[in-house]
Amino acid sequence: MADSQRAAQPVNFVHQDEIWKAHLKAEKDSAKVWPNKWGFLTEAYKEYKRESVKLKEGVKEKHPHHHLAARPPTPPGENINVGPSPPVPQTSQALIGWRSGQSHLQLEKYATVRYGRRSFLKEVDWPLDL
Structure with missing residues (x-):
């Protein structure tokens, strides 16, 4: 509503120029x-x-570069062991959700997810249908 009224008003270019100046x-x-x-x-x-340059030079003198070098990456075969997947069951969904039925392949390895069980409205004894 305000935009339509503003568009109907004439624009004062001289006033806008004075504001800009x-x-x-x-x-x-x-x-x-x-x-x-x-x-x-x-x-x-x-x-x-100047102080940061001095500090950087001091660190270089105390710790040579060979101590700060990164270790070579560990080959993936040493720490990661991925076993073969079980055969895909013949169902109407085919690939969807077949891993969730296997207990050793589930994402929740340590415990079931319990987030979202509490309600703020229940804690303060407010009705849920607000």
Whole structure:
């Protein structure tokens, strides 16, 4: 409703131009004032950079690169043993859900999932049909 009324009103381009000029002037003024107000941050950043370079050089001297090298990857055959899958049963669904019937192939290896059993509405004794 408001958009249709706004579209019906004439646009004052001169007023919009004055607003734009005011925004640009405020931005230029703030750019001139910024070094006096916040210029100390640039010096703090330069000091931080110098300190971090010193710390990195100190770490390199204490710990040579050969100690930081990554170990070679473990071959997949050593730790992962995947047995053959049981035969696919002949059902109307064929492949859908056939692994869920096998207890050793289920996703819930440690316990059944119990999330979502509690209700906040029941805890505060509110009716469920709100």
